[in-house]
Amino acid sequence: xxxxxxxGDGFVGWPTTLHLSAKGHELAIVDNLSRRWVDTELGIxxxxxxxxxxxxxRIWKEVSGQSLTFAHIDVAxxxxxxxxxxxxxxxxxxxxxxxxxxxxxxxxTDRHKNYTVNNNVRATHNLLSSVVEAxxxxxxxxxxxMGVYGYDSIGITIPEGYLxxxxxxxDGTQCSREILYPVSxxxxxxxxxxxxxxxxxxxxxxxxxxxTDLHQGIVWGTHTDQxxxxxxxxxxxxxxxxxxxxxxxxxxxxxxxxxLTVHGTGGQTRAFIHIQDSVRCIxxxxxxxxxxxxxxxxxxxxxxxxxxxxxxxxxxxxxxAEIAYVPNPRNESDENELKVKNDQFTELGLQPITLETxxxxxxxxxxxxxxxxxxxxxxxxxxLWNKRVRERMQVLSPSPARKAQ
Amino acid sequence: xxxxxxxGDGFVGWPTTLHLSAKGHELAIVDNLSRRWVDTELGIxxxxxxxxxxxxxRIWKEVSGQSLTFAHIDVAxxxxxxxxxxxxxxxxxxxxxxxxxxxxxxxxTDRHKNYTVNNNVRATHNLLSSVVEAxxxxxxxxxxxMGVYGYDSIGITIPEGYLxxxxxxxDGTQCSREILYPVSxxxxxxxxxxxxxxxxxxxxxxxxxxxTDLHQGIVWGTHTDQxxxxxxxxxxxxxxxxxxxxxxxxxxxxxxxxxLTVHGTGGQTRAFIHIQDSVRCIxxxxxxxxxxxxxxxxxxxxxxxxxxxxxxxxxxxxxxAEIAYVPNPRNESDENELKVKNDQFTELGLQPITLETxxxxxxxxxxxxxxxxxxxxxxxxxxLWNKRVRERMQVLSPSPARKAQ
Numbered sequence: 143x144x145x146x147x148x149x150g151d152g153f154v155g156w157p158t159t160l161h162l163s164a165k166g167h168e169l170a171i172v173d174n175l176s177r178r179w180v181d182t183e184l185g186i187x188x189x190x191x192x193x194x195x196x197x198x199x200r201i202w203k204e205v206s207g208q209s210l211t212f213a214h215i216d217v218a219x220x221x222x223x224x225x226x227x228x229x230x231x232x233x234x235x236x237x238x239x240x241x242x243x244x245x246x247x248x249x250x251t252d253r254h255k256n257y258t259v260n261n262n263v264r265a266t267h268n269l270l271s272s273v274v275e276a277x278x279x280x281x282x283x284x285x286x287x288m289g290v291y292g293y294d295s296i297g298i299t300i301p302e303g304y305l306x307x308x309x310x311x312x313d314g315t316q317c318s319r320e321i322l323y324p325v326s327x328x329x330x331x332x333x334x335x336x337x338x339x340x341x342x343x344x345x346x347x348x349x350x351x352x353x354t355d356l357h358q359g360i361v362w363g364t365h366t367d368q369x370x371x372x373x374x375x376x377x378x379x380x381x382x383x384x385x386x387x388x389x390x391x392x393x394x395x396x397x398x399x400x401x402l403t404v405h406g407t408g409g410q411t412r413a414f415i416h417i418q419d420s421v422r423c424i425x426x427x428x429x430x431x432x433x434x435x436x437x438x439x440x441x442x443x444x445x446x447x448x449x450x451x452x453x454x455x456x457x458x459x460x461x462x463a464e465i466a467y468v469p470n471p472r473n474e475s476d477e478n479e480l481k482v483k484n485d486q487f488t489e490l491g492l493q494p495i496t497l498e499t500x501x502x503x504x505x506x507x508x509x510x511x512x513x514x515x516x517x518x519x520x521x522x523x524x525x526l527w528n529k530r531v532r533e534r535m536q537v538l539s540p541s542p543a544r545k546a547q
Numbered sequence: 548x549x550x551x552x553x554x555g556d557g558f559v560g561w562p563t564t565l566h567l568s569a570k571g572h573e574l575a576i577v578d579n580l581s582r583r584w585v586d587t588e589l590g591i592x593x594x595x596x597x598x599x600x601x602x603x604x605r606i607w608k609e610v611s612g613q614s615l616t617f618a619h620i621d622v623a624x625x626x627x628x629x630x631x632x633x634x635x636x637x638x639x640x641x642x643x644x645x646x647x648x649x650x651x652x653x654x655x656t657d658r659h660k661n662y663t664v665n666n667n668v669r670a671t672h673n674l675l676s677s678v679v680e681a682x683x684x685x686x687x688x689x690x691x692x693m694g695v696y697g698y699d700s701i702g703i704t705i706p707e708g709y710l711x712x713x714x715x716x717x718d719g720t721q722c723s724r725e726i727l728y729p730v731s732x733x734x735x736x737x738x739x740x741x742x743x744x745x746x747x748x749x750x751x752x753x754x755x756x757x758x759t760d761l762h763q764g765i766v767w768g769t770h771t772d773q774x775x776x777x778x779x780x781x782x783x784x785x786x787x788x789x790x791x792x793x794x795x796x797x798x799x800x801x802x803x804x805x806x807l808t809v810h811g812t813g814g815q816t817r818a819f820i821h822i823q824d825s826v827r828c829i830x831x832x833x834x835x836x837x838x839x840x841x842x843x844x845x846x847x848x849x850x851x852x853x854x855x856x857x858x859x860x861x862x863x864x865x866x867x868a869e870i871a872y873v874p875n876p877r878n879e880s881d882e883n884e885l886k887v888k889n890d891q892f893t894e895l896g897l898q899p900i901t902l903e904t905x906x907x908x909x910x911x912x913x914x915x916x917x918x919x920x921x922x923x924x925x926x927x928x929x930x931l932w933n934k935r936v937r938e939r940m941q942v943l944s945p946s947p948a949r950k951a952q
Contacts, residue, residue: 192813256626259672260665263742271657277934296724297716307712307723311702312886316713319701324726325745331750337668337742340730344738347932348878473753481717510924518566528754529682 144232145428146170148217148269149239151195152177153286153378154361154420158237160368161421162428162468163208170231171195172224172240174216176261177378186520188234188378188387189394189512190364201374215429218264225272228280235274235428237282240265241334245289246382246471246525248331255330262334263341270345279352281431283424284342286357287335288482292326295479298447302483303357315396328474329527333370334522338538352432355524356423359413359444359482362389363501364508377417379508381516383523389414389453391521396463398516405523406470408451409477414443414493426490442484445494460502469538473527549637550833551575553622553674554644556600557582558783559690559766559825563642565773566778566826567833568613569618575636577629577645580790581620581666582783585652591790591925593783594917595769596798601899603861606779623669630677632684640833641678643689645670646739650694652789652928653736656952660735667739668746671786683758686836688815688829691762692740693818693849693887697731702883708762733879734932747843755840759832763825764818764849764887767794768906769913771823782822783912786921788928794858796926798907801868802914810928811875812854814882818849821900831895848891850899865907874943876930909941 145162147156150171163169173195181187193201199210211231216295217224217240241262242248246260266284273280291300305323309314320359322343325336338355345351364379380386381394392402415423425441432439454465470476488494526532550567554560554577568574584590598606598673603614616636622645632692633641647653653663671689678685696705700847710728713721727748732738743760750756769784785791786799797807820828828848838846859870875881893899900906931937 177941225657252626252630252680255676256669256673260669263668264665268661271660274934275657296714296722297718299717302593305714307714307724307726309701309703309710309712312704313702315699317713319729321712321726321729324724325748327745330749333745336745338616340732340738340741341664343730344732344735396556417664503894529679 143234144168144170145237146172146231146233147237147239148265149241150173151175152416153380155239156198157369157377157417158421159210160202160423161366162425163202163210164206164368165425169358170233171210172213172215172227174219175214179350181200184382184384186382187515189509189515190376190379191512191515192302192376192378193374198375201372204301205372205375217268218261218483221268221271222266225275226273229276231278232278232397234284235281236269236524237424238266238269238282239396241266242331244385245331246523248329249525249527255485258265259334260328263337265343266338274345274349279282281354281428283354283427284338286338286355287332288359288442289310289328289332289445290325290336290339291323293410293475293478293480299481299483300442302486303355305440318523327360327432328472333488337360346436346438350435352434352436352520353426353438354432356438356443357441358420358428359415360387360389361415361417361420361459362387363417363505364390364503366421378503382520384525388412388450389422390505392454392457393505394509394516395421395521396457397506398513400518401466402457404453404454404465404467405472406467408448408454408467410474411447411478411480412448413447413480415443415445415481416501419445419492419495422492423487426487426492429503430490440488443483443487444482444484446496447480447482456497460508468522469535471523471526471531471535472523473531548639549573549575550640550642551577551636551638552642553577553670555648556580557644558785559646561603562771562774562782562822563644563826564615565607566771567830568607568615569611569773575616575618575638577618577620577622577632580619588786590788591787591922592920594786594904594914594920595780595781596721596786596812596917596920597783598779603780603823606777610777610780614945615711618774622673622680623666626673627810628678629673630680633677633683637683638685640686640688641674642829643671643674643687649790650734650736651928653734654930654932658661663735664739665952666940668742671743671746675746675756676717678756679750679754679868684839686757686759686833687757688832689743689761691743691760691779692737693762693764693847694737694764695730695741695886696728696731696746697733698815698880698883704886704888705847706762707847707891708843713864733877744843750796751841751843756881757839758843759837760845761828761832761848762841762845764820765794766820766822766825767792767793768822768910769795769825770909787925789930793817793855796908797859799914799921799927801862801866802911803918803923805926806861806869806871807859808855808927809859809870809872810877811872812881813859814854815879816854817883818852818885818887820848820850824850824897824900827897829893833894833896846891847869848892849886849887849889851901852885852887866938873927876928876931876936876940878936
């Protein structure tokens with residue numbers, strides 16, 4: 143199949159591209175390389191040294207014999223160029239990862255909030271608009287997030303996107319209806335993924351576009367079978383307070399003797415998935431597309447659920463690392479329960495990689511290997527969610543002037 | 548109070564500004580004048596001759612003694628300028644009407660779809676971002692639409708924004724929850740108002756912004772008590788297939804002897820409100836704001852419900868006009884039932900102006916007075932909702948080449 147990966151230079155996009163290319167599909171990467179510009183903006187770099195996209199593609203060709211195509215297009219701002227590209231290349235599947243994907247980054251300042259909304263909404267809508275305009279029966283596979291559901295425990299296992307509810311009609315009888323699970327996003331980033339859902343709902347209904355939305359958990363790991371094949375195929379590995387995801391951050395902190403930074407009580411419970419499973423799930427989703435006229439097909443792309451402080455304790459047990467309970471920069475519940483359905487992927491044959499699978503050691507090895515590249519000052523999360531959090535933080539860490547008194 | 552009206556040069560914005568100014572409030576209009584540019588783009592003009600915003604303001608000062616402020620800012624694209632303006636002027640209330648508001652316009656081409664999404668989402672988000680950044684306790688009043696609920700009759704009276712549902716928990720017990728009414732927008736325009744709802748939900752929760760969302764029905768009429776005071780204060784009156792709203796279009800068609808264009812069977816049932824009530828409702832919403840920390844307050848801003856073909860028959864009876872049942876350019880159900888709650892406004896004292904109130908005659912008089920300004924070729928709605936509708940239309944009206952065969 144001809145598969146386009148929008149955001150194919152990113153953390154999930156690059157290993158996805160290689161995984162599908164290794165399976166013999168024809169792959170094109172469409173990317174504005176914005177993630178590299180964000181590195182520059184924030185003065186951070188991936189723990190792992192990443193080559194240019196062009197160089198990575200050259201190495202992949204050497205290693206696998208497979209060619210990749212690269213189009214340097216900003217899907218959010220270059221609608222005309224993108225539509226033209228779609229009409230020319232005629233992808234049968236488009237994997238949409240062309241969005242700003244870090245919650246803390248999306249909350250840094252008004253500029254970052256605006257950028258995240260503008261970029262993410264426009265990328266999604268331009269994509270749909272282009273596919274309709276090109277009159278293609280392309281299957282769109284979008285990377286969503288578990289965060290659309292929110293973390294208000296009400297005693298139900300989170301279903302895959304849709305919730306059955308009972309509504310009382312005017313005549314007093316009850317009627318069962320299936321609705322999109324009511325959203326409760328915890329950041330501007332998560333909010334944009336909720337907006338995406340409604341855009342998908344509209345285009346599936348009005349234009350019968352075939353769409354799959356993957357509500358992914360927190361990704362951990364860095365290597366997949368393909369990125370392991372050559373040092374220059376290595377995936378990015380973020381450790382900073384904005385882009386580093388929780389489990390990866392703990393492992394890096396453990397590797398360099400930095401206390402594991404647990405926000406609040408660590409009572410937050412979240413869903414996780416290894417990067418290798420992430421790319422496998424995307425492949426499974428491609429193999430099992432919705433039919434023309436179907437509503438958006440939603441999968442929960444997760445394999446296990448853990449409480450943050452339990453993860454910290456697990457890493458502590460493995461490595462002897464200290465744990466630092468730090469004030470929570472986010473606006474979220476201290477403690478929550480979480481149960482999540484993921485039957486669809488297991489029914490399609492996914493064999494999950496869990497924490498017990500032994501890949502934690504590999505990550506600590508990678509972190510140790512590249513630890514000289516780490517700037518310890520970038521490890522704390524400095525994005526504060528709102529005014530109340532900022533005020534709380536000021537009380538907890540008084541300014542130097544106050545300390546002097 | 549200091550009240551800013553974003554989109555204060557528009558069909559609802561202008562009479563709202565005058566209404567609140569007449570009540571003694573301090574009013575500022577923020578507008579990019581885009582609606583006038585759309586007139587230019589489409590080669591249409593308001594049935595009523597409109598002066599420039601500056602001239603209108605001068606006349607209002609003469610008539611009422613009240614000054615209005617005007618800031619020519621594009622809220623969607625000039626974030627920095629708008630934020631600066633908000634910080635300077637410090638509005639206590641902001642009425643947000645700065646959005647592209649026509650469903651047919653939003654469906655014309657991919658360019659119009661993209662413009663509507665980009666403009667509407669960015670305007671809303673930039674507004675919220677500015678208010679948070681300025682650290683003001685401003686009450687935001689947004690013009691939404693009844694169209695967010697959709698028109699799938701399931702046998703319930705549409706509540707005001709929120710729906711009580713029962714959810715079955717894991718332990719088998721039932722739990723009652725209040726959720727945002729599940730949306731079902733019928734056009735890109737309506738979809739943007741659904742996106743707005745989620746942006747409001749997030750900012751009300753994360754930043755405790757006080758927000759009121761008015762889910763308005765189809766507006767009819769053109770005059771309010773203030774616009775009647777001077778010919779140069781006249782409100783715009785759209786008759787074309789893109790911006791003309793259904794009842795106003797029928798009245799104009801009747802006035803000039805053009806058959807009343809009913810889409811499909813005319814079995815669509817919709818909610819209506821007169822422009823005079825629209826501005827009164829906005830005033831009532833301002834007087835009854837949500838408290839800090841409240842969820843978004845949602846009103847159904849409607850006064851009566853009618854089936855389209857019944858309206859056409861009513862106008863026919865009044866005027867003797869013909870009715871033309873034309874193929875429906877939209878993707879919507881032929882027939883639907885509709886019942887809508889609007890208790891909140893009636894409890895706040897709204898005395899609805901209904902079709903029986905006699906204002907239909909006034910509109911026909913206005914239409915007759917300015918009928919020379921009408922371009923009859925612009926009356927049909929030429930925006931087609933999707934590929935299937937386009938194909939259906941081609942079968943119904945074969946091309947000239949086909950006719951010749």
